[in-house]
Amino acid sequence: MPVSIQVMRISHVLCLIVLCYASVWAKRFDTRCKLVRELSRVGIPNDHFLGQWACLIEKVSNRDTRAFVVTPSGKKYYGLYQIPSRWCRSGKKGGECNIACESLLDDDIADDTACAVDIFHKEGFKYWHQWTVRCKNDDTITKEIYKCPDLSSPRSSPERDLYSERLRKRRRLIRSKTPYIRQVYGIHA
Numbered sequence: 001m002p003v004s005i006q007v008m009r010i011s012h013v014l015c016l017i018v019l020c021y022a023s024v025w026a027k028r029f030d031t032r033c034k035l036v037r038e039l040s041r042v043g044i045p046n047d048h049f050l051g052q053w054a055c056l057i058e059k060v061s062n063r064d065t066r067a068f069v070v071t072p073s074g075k076k077y078y079g080l081y082q083i084p085s086r087w088c089r090s091g092k093k094g095g096e097c098n099i100a101c102e103s104l105l106d107d108d109i110a111d112d113t114a115c116a117v118d119i120f121h122k123e124g125f126k127y128w129h130q131w132t133v134r135c136k137n138d139d140t141i142t143k144e145i146y147k148c149p150d151l152s153s154p155r156s157s158p159e160r161d162l163y164s165e166r167l168r169k170r171r172r173l174i175r176s177k178t179p180y181i182r183q184v185y186g187i188h189a
Contacts, residue, residue: 051142
């Protein structure tokens with residue numbers, strides 16, 4: 001058998017193995033709505049930060065719970081939130097989140113989310129460079145998630161909240177001036 005045919009067969013077998021491997025290790029959240037529902041389920045409030053979390057996850061891990069990156073400098077980043085090894089410990093609980101790095105690579109995102117929220121409270125979203133570059137002043141995903149048909153908690157968008165607040169302020173202003181207007185125009189209640 002010529003060498004080129006053997007190489008071709010080996011490459012076909014390798015392609016099949018890679019495809020099978022990829023299907024086994026497929027993303028858990030194939031849609032943004034599924035991701036948002038799961039984030040809500042594990043305790044991320046359904047407010048304007050929900051869109052920021054969804055954006056962060058999409059930009060750093062493409063919604064892949066098993067995302068694992070090793071940089072050329074040797075730094076390791078784990079899971080949906082791409083949490084650096086400073087916050088976890090390989091092989092056993094540890095790091096600033098007191099979590100095993102391997103547990104950031106499973107489909108249970110409750111512990112991942114707890115660690116990410118802890119990072120957020122200490123460092124803010126700016127801790128994740130991709131959030132700063134790709135999410136910070138972009139509310140596209142925030143607007144999109146409120147189109148998901150079955151979020152379990154009542155939905156409101158930041159735009160609606162802002163409009164509602166403006167409307168409340170306008171009503172308070174009108175009410176505060178009503179006695180003056182009545183007096184000037186001689187209207188009695």
